[in-house]
Structure formats: structure tokens, C-alpha cells
Amino acid sequence: MTKKIYTKKEWIKTLAGLKSSYNIFVPVRDGDFHTFEAMDDKKNPDFNFKNTRLSPKSLIYPQSERLFEYTLNENDPDANIIKQSKKDYFPQAIVGIRPCDAHAFQIVRPNFDNPEYQDPWWVQRYNSTTFVGLGCNNPDSTCFCTSVGGGPFSEKGLDALLYDLGDKFLVKALTDKGETFLNQAKGGKEADEAALKASEGLAASALDKIRNKVSTDKLKDKVQTELFDAPFWDEVAFACINCGTCTYLCPTCWCFDIQDEVFKKQGDRIRNWDSCMFPLFTLHGSGHNPRARKVQRVRQRFMHKLKYYVDRYNNGVQCSGCGRCIRNCPVNIDIRQVCELMNGFSHKNQ
Amino acid sequence: MLEYVEKIRKTARKLFKDDKVDVFIGYKKGSVPMMNQPVLINTADQADLLYWDRNCGLNLCNYLTRRTDRIGIIANGCNSRNIVTHITENQIRRDQLYIVGIPCKGMIDHRAVQRAVKQQEILAVEEHAETFTVKGRDFEKTLNIKDYLRSNCLVCTHRNPVIFDEIIGQPVEEQREIDAYKDVKEIEKMDPENKWNLFTRMIDKCIRCYACRDACPLCYCPTCFVDESRPQWIGKSSDPIDTMTFHVLRAYHCAGRCTDCGACERVCPMGIPVRQFTKKLNKDAQEFFSWEAGLSLDQRPLLDVFRPDDYNDFIR
Numbered sequence: 001m002t003k004k005i006y007t008k009k010e011w012i013k014t015l016a017g018l019k020s021s022y023n024i025f026v027p028v029r030d031g032d033f034h035t036f037e038a039m040d041d042k043k044n045p046d047f048n049f050k051n052t053r054l055s056p057k058s059l060i061y062p063q064s065e066r067l068f069e070y071t072l073n074e075n076d077p078d079a080n081i082i083k084q085s086k087k088d089y090f091p092q093a094i095v096g097i098r099p100c101d102a103h104a105f106q107i108v109r110p111n112f113d114n115p116e117y118q119d120p121w122w123v124q125r126y127n128s129t130t131f132v133g134l135g136c137n138n139p140d141s142t143c144f145c146t147s148v149g150g151g152p153f154s155e156k157g158l159d160a161l162l163y164d165l166g167d168k169f170l171v172k173a174l175t176d177k178g179e180t181f182l183n184q185a186k187g188g189k190e191a192d193e194a195a196l197k198a199s200e201g202l203a204a205s206a207l208d209k210i211r212n213k214v215s216t217d218k219l220k221d222k223v224q225t226e227l228f229d230a231p232f233w234d235e236v237a238f239a240c241i242n243c244g245t246c247t248y249l250c251p252t253c254w255c256f257d258i259q260d261e262v263f264k265k266q267g268d269r270i271r272n273w274d275s276c277m278f279p280l281f282t283l284h285g286s287g288h289n290p291r292a293r294k295v296q297r298v299r300q301r302f303m304h305k306l307k308y309y310v311d312r313y314n315n316g317v318q319c320s321g322c323g324r325c326i327r328n329c330p331v332n333i334d335i336r337q338v339c340e341l342m343n344g345f346s347h348k349n350q
Numbered sequence: 351m352l353e354y355v356e357k358i359r360k361t362a363r364k365l366f367k368d369d370k371v372d373v374f375i376g377y378k379k380g381s382v383p384m385m386n387q388p389v390l391i392n393t394a395d396q397a398d399l400l401y402w403d404r405n406c407g408l409n410l411c412n413y414l415t416r417r418t419d420r421i422g423i424i425a426n427g428c429n430s431r432n433i434v435t436h437i438t439e440n441q442i443r444r445d446q447l448y449i450v451g452i453p454c455k456g457m458i459d460h461r462a463v464q465r466a467v468k469q470q471e472i473l474a475v476e477e478h479a480e481t482f483t484v485k486g487r488d489f490e491k492t493l494n495i496k497d498y499l500r501s502n503c504l505v506c507t508h509r510n511p512v513i514f515d516e517i518i519g520q521p522v523e524e525q526r527e528i529d530a531y532k533d534v535k536e537i538e539k540m541d542p543e544n545k546w547n548l549f550t551r552m553i554d555k556c557i558r559c560y561a562c563r564d565a566c567p568l569c570y571c572p573t574c575f576v577d578e579s580r581p582q583w584i585g586k587s588s589d590p591i592d593t594m595t596f597h598v599l600r601a602y603h604c605a606g607r608c609t610d611c612g613a614c615e616r617v618c619p620m621g622i623p624v625r626q627f628t629k630k631l632n633k634d635a636q637e638f639f640s641w642e643a644g645l646s647l648d649q650r651p652l653l654d655v656f657r658p659d660d661y662n663d664f665i666r
Binding site for chain 2 (some may be wrong): 030031032033050054063064140141142238239241242244247249259261270278279280283326328330332334
């Protein structure tokens, strides 16, 4: 597999040169934080970032996406016939995605792409995407990727991985997709021994900097109903204001709502992110709401991520340890603490 | 304001011991710097959890709505005004509450502090009387608190609680000669098109998480208009028109009720200055009706008063 070295300036020029083959998404500074945006002449990529405020999940799974459209105009021969919206699945590359966020796509994959169901929009966009990761030299104190099957230089879900060597990037291809991407990338030199050695050193020291250890080992053995009835949920949920910050910033939250929006005679069927924090999420047509209370909704979020997912997919927890919800929760509900409570819960000690 | 911590704990302990409250609502120290968590305690033993510093920038009144027990609660100026509003709007009864007043010197703007250290990760913040020290992996910086106060605290004229059963510490001096609406006046000067563009730009990052609404003690409707499905008032997609509708309607629902506590702005994950909407309505309430929300239990809220002899024509 290809391993190349670029000066940082050269790398950005190289990316610009790839625009005829890929839509390139890069981290861009936007005020106080970074966001992934399509690379163009006005937006400078800034790889000197911790992580983006919003996860890059919207590049595969947009917050709002038109799936179908229809006309209500009776004079139109196609009146009232619902048609799939045309989509452009031109190859795209997310360059600079952090390993936790790339891992997150692997975590959500069994939901959108499994033998039973394939979500055509998610699958096609996922298949058209090349994930070029950027390893984390300095993980945040809220990062806990190593507790949930990832790591600051984890290659899970990545097609290529960048190592920040100060004034240079070392980039390694990891899959055929990554190889194709790098083969089209102009310039650069073949990586030498010294650079490869330096990259190994970076990965090892980054691992050392992660101080968090969140225990998830006993979650699988817990009885769902016992955890569900655990006495700590009221305390966990007290401060929660039931906003959608955690779910919308989370790279592994996948829930959605489908709505029809009609303007004059034109109708669109749109899929929108939804959040288990919102009362409307579970409101039945009858008016009954099985999760009418805050504590039920908070419990659902953690049970889904740390228990139901674990039991159903046998693929670890539904969390990549990116720490966004910890850093941005308005009321400091900390998933590390909740996970410890759940993992350490014993029905008998009640 | 660290000196309040021990006093708050002592007061809470005594309230439980004297059986004056069933629960006590305050803050506990957060798991990340510049963040504290609202907490409810049930016993005197838990009083050591209670904490107070310049990062208690939410609004605890949010947690009072329609509770039925006897509650001890800490309240600085703005929070106490919201408690008054809650009582006059029948969301809680005065006799259920034991209010522990806190004279407030303002909260720290955590975003401004992040900017001051160029967005490097802050690992610890130590608060002193007039300064605070910010520490990261390779840096340490001491900053003056007065340069990093939140924008709503800078223009606050009610730092002392307006209602309390007991007050912790001496009242602080109120800020005077403050022009609270300088920024609003600048916007008022704009023509409609520029105003529209400004507001459109302001909310273009909004992800509709509704944290601003949810952090606000005024937003206690059993079903918010954005959650209504029959009829559905507002689209669920990220269409800018729906986003604007949400922000404008949210602000109007706060007219004559907002105390400018700043919780909405504190919690926004995208850093949107949502107070710009509510401040204009606060200014109107003050200019047209000499009204500031939540100052007295004896006054009905601005918008639920009707007098047949009102001197204004439009009301008749």
C-alpha cells in the first residue's frame, strides 16, 4: 500500500488538484469552531484542529434529505405518483476525519446496511465516500475512544490515514479505495524510514495521553429489565433539559423522522434527524406517549447506546468516544459517568 | 464567589435538619472545566455536593415548574426574578419555596475564555477574587474576571436577588448608568432588508436542537408549538424559514417575561447570540410600559393585565 510524504502546503494543493475526481470535504474554521465543508477557493482547510463541533455524519446522512417528490397537480399525468428524488452520488472524500468519527460510521452501519435492510441513500453515499483520516497527536481530556474499541490512530473505517509530523503529513493508504485516492493525488515523495518511525512514535505517545478509562465490559451480561429499573435514572436525568444537543452532535445517533412538506402543488417527502430527547419522537397517533416523562427519554438514550445496541449487534457500544456530548451538553451530563453506573450496576446490591 | 460554597452547604444542611424542605436544588461541580451541573439533593448528607462559582450560568428556576414538594433553591438576581415570574404565572407556590439568595457578581463567558487561549484545550480553571487562572497542557494564563463576564452580566442591573428567605453574604453594589440596549439600538437603525439579512446570518448555524428553549424557565408549555403535530405549526426540516419561525416565535413568547439571565445563549452548542431576539422585546417592555420582568410578586405579568380605564387607545 502507498505511503507518501507531503509538506502541508503541498498537501492542500494536492487536494485542490483532486477536485475533478472527488468532492473534497475538509475541516474549515468557522468562528469559534471547525466544521467539515466542501473545499473551494474561498475556504481554507485547517488541519490544525481538535475536532469539528458537529460530527461529519451529515456528509453521509444529512440532517434533512428529500427522498421522494410528487405533484398534486391533477393536470399532470404523473399527478399523485410518488417518485424517488434524483441524487448525485459523485465520489466524495472526507479528508481530515478523526478516527473516532470514521469508527462511528462502522458503528451505525448495521442499522443502515444489513442483510435484511439496506437504506439506499445511506448505502450509496457511504459507498461513494473515501475516508481519509487524521490521527490525533493530542487527544482531548474528554476523549475515550480507547475504551470503546477505537484509538487516536485507529484505522477502523478509514481508507487512508494522515500522520501530522509537524511541517509534513505522512499519508498511508489502508484500503483499495484509499489506494485509488492516493494514486490520483499528485506530488509528494515516497515515505522514508525516518518518517515511518516518527509516525509510530506519534501513535504511541497519543495513546499515552488518553487518561480516560470507561468500563463497558459488564454491560452485555446485565439483564435489560433490571438496568431499565435501576434506581439511578432519576438522578442521571435530573439536570437534563431534553434538548437535542447530544443526539445531534453525536456521530452515532441515527434516528430520524419522515415528513411530507407541500408547497402549492409540489410535495416533498423529507427525512429529518430526530431525537429521542424530544417528546414528539414517541408520540402515538392515539395521543398516548410511552416516553412522556424526561427520565424515560434520558434512560432511552443511554440504554440504546450502552445496552440495546450491545445486545442486538454484538458490536460493542453505540459510541465512538469522541466526547462531543461531554464537551457540549448544556448541563454536563457525562456519558462516561453514566456508562460506569450502568456497567457497575448490580441488581442484588439495590 | 467561591466564598459562598461553604455557606450554601451549611444552609442546605440546616434546612434539612429543621425539616423546612424536602429537596434542595443547587449546582454541583461539573466534570469539565467552566461547567457546573444543576443538582437536586434529598438529604443533609448530600449537602457537600453543592457548589457555586462563576460558572453557574444556567437558570435553576427551570427545575421548579409544577413541583409539588417543599423546595430549597439557590437564586442569584436573574434566577430570583424568574422565580417571581414562576410564582405569578402559577407554576409554583411561594409557600413551597425556601429561597437562598445569592448576591451575584456575574458569570464567566466560557466562549470568551476559550478564545483567549486560542481554542486550546482547557484542563483546569482556578477562580480567585478578581482573577482566574486557566491551565492547559502547555500553558497557564491568569485573566481578569471583569474582562470575561458574559454579555448579559455586563449589562445586569439586578445582581442581588429580589426575593429570598435568607441571603448568603452582603448585597453587592448594583451596576448603574448602564446602557443595556446599545446593540439593539444599532440593529433598530438598520433598514428592514439589512435586519433580515443580519438575523438570517445569525441563525444560519442553528441545528434546531432547541437547547435555547429548553434552558429557559419561561418555556414550560406542556407541549411547545414546535412539538405540536395536530396542527403542525412548523416544518421539521432544516429549512431556514422554519428555523427563523422558531426563533422569532420563541422570543415573542418571552415578551415581558424575560429576565435576560442568558441561559439560552450559554447553552447554544453553535454559539448563536439568541439573546439578540429577546433583548429587543425587553427594551420595548421597558420603553413602552416601564416594565422589567420578575421584580415584584404584587404585580401581574405585563401581558396579562387589562384595565378598562387604560390610558392607551389600542387596548379598548
